[in-house]
Amino acid sequence: MDLSPVLDGFGVVLEPTNLLYCLIGVVIGMLIGVLPGLGPAATIAILLPLTFGIEPVTAIIMLAGIFYGAQYGGTITSVLLRLPGEASSVVTVFDGHALARQGKAGTALGIAAIGSFVGGTVSIVALSIVAPVVAGFALDFGPPEYTALALLGILLVSTVSSGDRLKAVVAASIGLLLATVGRDGFTGAERFTFGSLDLADGLDFVPIAMGLFGLGEILHNLEERHRAVQAPAKVANVWPSRADLRRSSGAIGRGSVLGFLLGILPGGGATLSSLAAYALEKRRSKTPERFGRGAVEGVAAPETANNAAATSSFIPLLTLGIPANATMAVIFGALLIQGVTPGPQLVSEDPELFWGVVNSMYVGNILLLVMSIPLVGVFVRILRVRATVLAPITVLITLVGVYTVRNNVFDIVLVIAFGALGYLMKKLGFDPGPLVLAFVLGSLLEESLRRSLLLFGGDPTGFLTRPISGTLLALFLVVALLPLVRPLVRAALGRRRAPAPTDTHHPDHKELV
Amino acid sequence: MTVLVGFLPTAEGRAAFAAGLAEARRRGEDLLVLNSPRSGAPVSADVAPPDLVADLTGRAREAGVALELRQAAHDGDPSEEVVRVADEADASVIVIGLRRRSPVGKLLMGSTAQRILLDATRPVLAVKPQAG
Numbered sequence: 001m002d003l004s005p006v007l008d009g010f011g012v013v014l015e016p017t018n019l020l021y022c023l024i025g026v027v028i029g030m031l032i033g034v035l036p037g038l039g040p041a042a043t044i045a046i047l048l049p050l051t052f053g054i055e056p057v058t059a060i061i062m063l064a065g066i067f068y069g070a071q072y073g074g075t076i077t078s079v080l081l082r083l084p085g086e087a088s089s090v091v092t093v094f095d096g097h098a099l100a101r102q103g104k105a106g107t108a109l110g111i112a113a114i115g116s117f118v119g120g121t122v123s124i125v126a127l128s129i130v131a132p133v134v135a136g137f138a139l140d141f142g143p144p145e146y147t148a149l150a151l152l153g154i155l156l157v158s159t160v161s162s163g164d165r166l167k168a169v170v171a172a173s174i175g176l177l178l179a180t181v182g183r184d185g186f187t188g189a190e191r192f193t194f195g196s197l198d199l200a201d202g203l204d205f206v207p208i209a210m211g212l213f214g215l216g217e218i219l220h221n222l223e224e225r226h227r228a229v230q231a232p233a234k235v236a237n238v239w240p241s242r243a244d245l246r247r248s249s250g251a252i253g254r255g256s257v258l259g260f261l262l263g264i265l266p267g268g269g270a271t272l273s274s275l276a277a278y279a280l281e282k283r284r285s286k287t288p289e290r291f292g293r294g295a296v297e298g299v300a301a302p303e304t305a306n307n308a309a310a311t312s313s314f315i316p317l318l319t320l321g322i323p324a325n326a327t328m329a330v331i332f333g334a335l336l337i338q339g340v341t342p343g344p345q346l347v348s349e350d351p352e353l354f355w356g357v358v359n360s361m362y363v364g365n366i367l368l369l370v371m372s373i374p375l376v377g378v379f380v381r382i383l384r385v386r387a388t389v390l391a392p393i394t395v396l397i398t399l400v401g402v403y404t405v406r407n408n409v410f411d412i413v414l415v416i417a418f419g420a421l422g423y424l425m426k427k428l429g430f431d432p433g434p435l436v437l438a439f440v441l442g443s444l445l446e447e448s449l450r451r452s453l454l455l456f457g458g459d460p461t462g463f464l465t466r467p468i469s470g471t472l473l474a475l476f477l478v479v480a481l482l483p484l485v486r487p488l489v490r491a492a493l494g495r496r497r498a499p500a501p502t503d504t505h506h507p508d509h510k511e512l513v
Numbered sequence: 514m515t516v517l518v519g520f521l522p523t524a525e526g527r528a529a530f531a532a533g534l535a536e537a538r539r540r541g542e543d544l545l546v547l548n549s550p551r552s553g554a555p556v557s558a559d560v561a562p563p564d565l566v567a568d569l570t571g572r573a574r575e576a577g578v579a580l581e582l583r584q585a586a587h588d589g590d591p592s593e594e595v596v597r598v599a600d601e602a603d604a605s606v607i608v609i610g611l612r613r614r615s616p617v618g619k620l621l622m623g624s625t626a627q628r629i630l631l632d633a634t635r636p637v638l639a640v641k642p643q644a645g
Contacts, residue, residue, distance in 0.1 A: 077555075081556065229552065229559075231522075231556070231558075231561060231562035234562075383556035385554055386552075387554065
């Protein structure tokens with residue numbers, strides 16, 4: 001492997017501007033990680049207009065910092081207040097808060113920070129090795145492969161993510177439909193524009209992401225009242241003891257690997273991997289009854305896994321151009337805005353951007369480790385800000401921000417419309433993630449589908465005769481049919497023996513997500 | 514009938530609690546401590562932390578007074594909440610702590626205590642923390 005672009009990447013990271021934006025990114029990430037409700041996808045969407053004026057590398061370094069910084073921040077409130085700041089820290093509540101009640105909040109936070117650091121770093125190293133290989137492999141991909149990949153990506157995100165599968169598929173279909181609005185790239189015919197000039201160029205990604213994730217989440221949060229207001233928690237700065245570290249080292253190691261693997265999968269990401277890592281530790285443990293009563297492994301495993309997953313979910317984005325989850329979809333949009341098309345050619349054609357972003361994660365993780373222990377008290381302060389103060393400010397930033405992108409009032413109208421849609425979707429139990437993801441992948445899917453059909457002379461069986469696209473489509477079918485087949489298999493198995501032990505952990509996790 | 518204390522985890526709040534406890538004992542009534550933060554934020558410095566709550570209940574038990582603590586959040590003005598709870602519990606007296614304020618500060622900031630004094634339809638005992 002040629003190491004010089006990797007080293008050049010460090011040169012990019014160590015430029016003062018990039019270091020500064022990395023710091024800004026991780027601080028914002030920590031803050032919104034602490035705030036329940038406002039997730040990394042929403043924050044990155046709201047801050048999209050801010051990235052216009054800066055270099056692509058710098059912009060993505062900052063946005064990436066927000067994403068993995070939020071994984072650190074989410075832990076803090078889980079441990080101290082039994083209030084998960086992010087979905088990926090929900091399982092940390094069980095043991096983290098139990099430790100805090102025993103007066104060992106410092107231990108829990110320290111272990112979580114160390115685990116996050118180790119998980120993140122292991123994941124970056126693995127990413128540095130795996131990503132160029134995947135990208136090299138994907139360089140041979142033609143339109144048919146991309147068609148299959150985009151289909152599989154959309155399907156996986158809709159089925160693997162938490163919540164109702166059917167609703168997620170409906171949301172994804174709406175996203176695909178929205179992607180068709182505007183001028184047809186091949187024939188120039190106008191579709192679904194209703195004669196409106198504003199719609200002729202198609203719907204822009206920025207207002208959709210800002211509306212659905214940003215405004216929609218703010219509106220939904222305003223409605224949700226915090227029933228019990230809590231007293232500010234005190235954190236004693238206790239560094240975890242050697243025994244705690246030794247006990248959790250195995251959990252951190254396994255969490256890193258599990259998180260890395262699950263993060264690569266579309267739809268997997270941080271939330272799923274934290275759940276899986278916790279379940280794995282509980283099952284492996286000789287004393288599973290300690291879990292939920294303050295086991296350090298129960299904090300170490302999920303926190304390590306969610307950071308490892310947050311990092312490795314960059315792999316499909318940067319090497320295939322397929323975002324693995326909602327946050328990655330927004331970062332994908334940010335790259336497109338900057339005129340960078342993520343894909344297999346990114347590593348070879350734009351090594352500065354690729355390695356700059358990847359290597360910035362080392363710096364970001366060190367910054368987070370340094371900040372997270374002594375500054376916990378400062379970050380927790382933001383929880384005292386009332387929603388009635390926070391929401392108007394965020395809405396104002398969102399609306400002014402979207403206007404500055406193209407100086408177009410129509411974009412403001414779009415944000416408000418999609419904000420209302422996002423709010424209604426959340427209310428009715430639809431996850432806006434698949435919609436945005438399908439919207440982003442929609443144009444890629446359509447373009448490569450039509451190009452491959454041109455290639456095959458209109459014969460759709462061509463997809464099946466090419467080995468890679470054929471395999472991907474077979475996988476697509478397996479994933480699509482799995483929910484239908486699973487009950488049958490389970491029924492068949494159930495007749496022979498008791499239900500599989502795998503599912504015993506599942507119900508109590510589901511209701512918390 | 515009960516004695517209602519408007520409580521905050523401050524020196525004024527502690528003074529009000531001490532006075533309320535003495536008052537409840539003298540009258541032979543129950544003690545209702547209202548520690549209601551403003552709603553909207555997940556965390557508020559106005560909420561009495563668990564160790565302080567333990568301390569308060571301990572002191573009430575020592576004095577032989579039945580204590581009820583309400584920590585539910587309220588919307589709007591805290592004075593309205595105090596008066597509302599006083600009416601609901603039919604308090605015989607409301608005990609509040611007063612902050613030292615300059616006349617100008619008073620003019621600018623208004624006062625929760627003042628509004629309670631004006632709005633309440635029952636006796637109000639206003640106490641100050643010990644100087645120092």
